[in-house]
Amino acid sequence: MQPKVVRNFSNSSADRTPVQVFCRVRPMQSEKDLTCIEIKSSTTVAFKPPPMSVGYRLNVNKETHYVFKHVFPGNSTQREVFTTVAEPLVEDLIRGKDGLLFTYGVTGSGKTFTMTGNTKDRGIMPRCLDALFKTISGYQSKKFVFKPDRLNGFEVQSEADAMLERQHEMNSRFTKPRRQDSDPEIASQASNNTKILDGVDEDNMYAVFITYIEIYNNSVYDLLEEGSIQRTLQSKIIREDSVRNMYVHGVTEIEVKSFEEAIEVFQTGQKRKRMGHTILNAESSRSHSVFTIRLVQAPTDMNGENVLQGRNMINVSQLSLVDLAGSERTNRTKNSGQRLREAGNINNSLMTLRSCLEYLRENQLTGVKRKVPYRDSKITHLFKKYFEGEGQVNMIVCVNPRAEDCDETVCVLKFAEMSQEVQTTKSTPAKFDSGLTPGRRKANKIFKVIENDLDTPRIRKIDLNLNSGLIYSLGSKFPEYSLNIQDGENLFLELMQHLRQRIDKRAVLVKDFNARCEDFRNRLLHVEKENISLKTELSSSNAMLNQERGQLNAIKSKAIVYENSLDELNRKMHEREELIKSLQKQLNQKQCLLNQKEIERERQKKKYTTKIAMETDKMHRKLESKLREQENKQLEAMRMKDEKLRLVSNILNADNLDGLPQIGRSASFENLTTPKTATAVESTNQVLYTPRVHRGVPVANARHRRSRSAGDKWLEHRAKNPVPLDTILQPYLKNRKSVTKLTDVKDVANQKTSKYCLISQEADTDGELETKLYKGNVIPTCGGGAQVIFNDVECLKQVSPNTSPNRKRPSATIAPSDVPMQDVASKCTVSIEGHSSKRPKV
Numbered sequence: 001m002q003p004k005v006v007r008n009f010s011n012s013s014a015d016r017t018p019v020q021v022f023c024r025v026r027p028m029q030s031e032k033d034l035t036c037i038e039i040k041s042s043t044t045v046a047f048k049p050p051p052m053s054v055g056y057r058l059n060v061n062k063e064t065h066y067v068f069k070h071v072f073p074g075n076s077t078q079r080e081v082f083t084t085v086a087e088p089l090v091e092d093l094i095r096g097k098d099g100l101l102f103t104y105g106v107t108g109s110g111k112t113f114t115m116t117g118n119t120k121d122r123g124i125m126p127r128c129l130d131a132l133f134k135t136i137s138g139y140q141s142k143k144f145v146f147k148p149d150r151l152n153g154f155e156v157q158s159e160a161d162a163m164l165e166r167q168h169e170m171n172s173r174f175t176k177p178r179r180q181d182s183d184p185e186i187a188s189q190a191s192n193n194t195k196i197l198d199g200v201d202e203d204n205m206y207a208v209f210i211t212y213i214e215i216y217n218n219s220v221y222d223l224l225e226e227g228s229i230q231r232t233l234q235s236k237i238i239r240e241d242s243v244r245n246m247y248v249h250g251v252t253e254i255e256v257k258s259f260e261e262a263i264e265v266f267q268t269g270q271k272r273k274r275m276g277h278t279i280l281n282a283e284s285s286r287s288h289s290v291f292t293i294r295l296v297q298a299p300t301d302m303n304g305e306n307v308l309q310g311r312n313m314i315n316v317s318q319l320s321l322v323d324l325a326g327s328e329r330t331n332r333t334k335n336s337g338q339r340l341r342e343a344g345n346i347n348n349s350l351m352t353l354r355s356c357l358e359y360l361r362e363n364q365l366t367g368v369k370r371k372v373p374y375r376d377s378k379i380t381h382l383f384k385k386y387f388e389g390e391g392q393v394n395m396i397v398c399v400n401p402r403a404e405d406c407d408e409t410v411c412v413l414k415f416a417e418m419s420q421e422v423q424t425t426k427s428t429p430a431k432f433d434s435g436l437t438p439g440r441r442k443a444n445k446i447f448k449v450i451e452n453d454l455d456t457p458r459i460r461k462i463d464l465n466l467n468s469g470l471i472y473s474l475g476s477k478f479p480e481y482s483l484n485i486q487d488g489e490n491l492f493l494e495l496m497q498h499l500r501q502r503i504d505k506r507a508v509l510v511k512d513f514n515a516r517c518e519d520f521r522n523r524l525l526h527v528e529k530e531n532i533s534l535k536t537e538l539s540s541s542n543a544m545l546n547q548e549r550g551q552l553n554a555i556k557s558k559a560i561v562y563e564n565s566l567d568e569l570n571r572k573m574h575e576r577e578e579l580i581k582s583l584q585k586q587l588n589q590k591q592c593l594l595n596q597k598e599i600e601r602e603r604q605k606k607k608y609t610t611k612i613a614m615e616t617d618k619m620h621r622k623l624e625s626k627l628r629e630q631e632n633k634q635l636e637a638m639r640m641k642d643e644k645l646r647l648v649s650n651i652l653n654a655d656n657l658d659g660l661p662q663i664g665r666s667a668s669f670e671n672l673t674t675p676k677t678a679t680a681v682e683s684t685n686q687v688l689y690t691p692r693v694h695r696g697v698p699v700a701n702a703r704h705r706r707s708r709s710a711g712d713k714w715l716e717h718r719a720k721n722p723v724p725l726d727t728i729l730q731p732y733l734k735n736r737k738s739v740t741k742l743t744d745v746k747d748v749a750n751q752k753t754s755k756y757c758l759i760s761q762e763a764d765t766d767g768e769l770e771t772k773l774y775k776g777n778v779i780p781t782c783g784g785g786a787q788v789i790f791n792d793v794e795c796l797k798q799v800s801p802n803t804s805p806n807r808k809r810p811s812a813t814i815a816p817s818d819v820p821m822q823d824v825a826s827k828c829t830v831s832i833e834g835h836s837s838k839r840p841k842v
């Protein structure tokens, strides 16, 4: 059941009130400092961008005026600020209305100073508590009469239960060591000049409850939670109660009975806050602090002594005092890492606050119902009801006039001015219809005082009781008679008559009395019957009520579970949305990069296409010129060949060639005409050339090979440092001469040398050593030289046993066609001056 007295939510403009924004300009730290703020009147400040500001750089250096409900200059006192801004909110609180006051501004602009104050100068919060306790003193209920139900409501405890709890608290106070520390930030001495405020209902009982939370990095921490500090560091969730008020679920609410007690509780919270910050490595200016005073009131009974039992008679009003985090921008503070994340969260929550107010203003101006993003941050989610439901919202914009802060200050001023256009619904004061006489408490007090003042209270009381009973009269008084002897008989007769009349009257009265008794008995019986039937009805109603209560509790616990899961889902949704946003951002960045690359690629393609075209053109021209050159060379060579041919044919025609073997002739001819297809290659080694006489063409014949009667003499031609073979089978040449270089003509042209062997060693494609022996016959040429006709190749190859079997097996002897003739020719630097007409076997 909702403890709050239900109010009518009205939306007519008369019931709406704007957000009241006050501006407090803090004094300059130094006379020499440049200022960007000038106070024009009690409601107007002028902002003039100094030379270092962005506005100045953008040439927007004209003076701008901002109008607020009231502007407090640097020399204004804390008391003035409290009286103007917060006193009406405390009066509203006492009248049962809700209020929200927050301080907003750049770091160091005086938000905490304004809200909390220091040892010398108490801020708004302690002054509010002081004024409240002064006003309700004498009307406070006993402790634990009102008890929080953990669902943002309160219930009334019986006097016995409350007394038990008081006893319990007293015992624990004796056992616990009393706190000796005190927070220097607060001047805890009550000031004498705090005035008593209006709005107290003298027939009500009041109780004050305090909660103190901190919102840091968008997590809610309870600063009054008992137990280890780690418990305090567990984030709380925000919930909606049955009448759509937002509250921190499971937050610690402490009942305080005096200003001193309240300050002590606040100090405990401050201490926990500092400990938490040390653990979290946080800064106090980077968190939002919310100090909430909840005032519970309920009417007293007919004697004005005890609170009326029944939850529906309770009214709860609250005043939230919020010290927001500094609104500086991340780039100016050069934050990184955790500080950047904090700054991001602060900016997010302040941005959300701004967005919510902007949306609200727009909705109110245009009549459109755009969804206000309260849930985007914890601070706006918590105070949703002030903007959607009822309650006065006041804001103090704290401004540091120094020029360094001007860029942030102008943002703050703009936002604050805009906020004034937002309207909230006025709270209606709580009304209690207890059906009891107003002023009963006072009357009862007076009555008691008078009662105590009486000298003999007991006797008087009895008298009063007797006088207040029903007085029966038996008719007229006895007539007065004087006893006279002469007239004695008449006197007796008169007396007898009078007595008879009295007896008759008495009988009538007795009869009437009996009749009345009967009537009363009947009525009593009737009432009794009615009472019994009502009792039966009541008990059945009670049973039904209990059943419904049980159902309600079940529904409530289900609702809690659903709310939890809803919160969880919301949180997850929020996370996912953030993720989607960041992914979208990444995607956009990648898309941008891709587009840039595509453009770059296109540019490169164009560039290279042009380059290729140019290069192709150039190549074409080059090739064409080379081709022409080649053609010219070819033509020249052809011409030379023709010339040679002509010379040869002249020689052939001129000389008598009958003695020459035909084969030699044809070979020479062939050699001259097709030098490239010859097996033996003409060497450049002039030493081995047969000196050309007038003919210049060497002639040789295989039949002219040297005699072998004395056995073949080998000319072994090998490398200077051959690789040792270490093989069992070694190439063996019986009668040989080894040379490493064919430098002397006699080595070949020697009459005895009939065989030539070139030994070459090289690695095959698998990296194995391959030894090849190119063998040939040495044939003397007609010019006195010699030529070698290769007719055999021996190949010796060593293979590793690990070599893959798939690899081609080496053969001891390879086919002559496999021999790279160019290679052989280059190795055998021997001059060939003709060759056999038949294809050599090499």
Ligand SMILES: Nc1ncnc2c1ncn2[C@@H]1O[C@H](COP(=O)(O)OP(=O)(O)OP(=O)(O)O)[C@@H](O)[C@H]1O
Pocket: 025, 026, 027, 074, 105, 106, 107, 108, 109, 110, 111, 112, 113, 114, 118, 284, 285, 324, 325, 326, 398
């Ligand atoms: N109106 C003022 N008169 C005198 N001193 C002031 C005033 N406003 C601020 N100060 C001083 O300026 C300093 C910074 O103020 P304060 O801590 O309140 O700033 P803040 O806006 O709360 O900063 P943060 O965002 O870091 O919490 C304090 O030493 C405070 O005493």
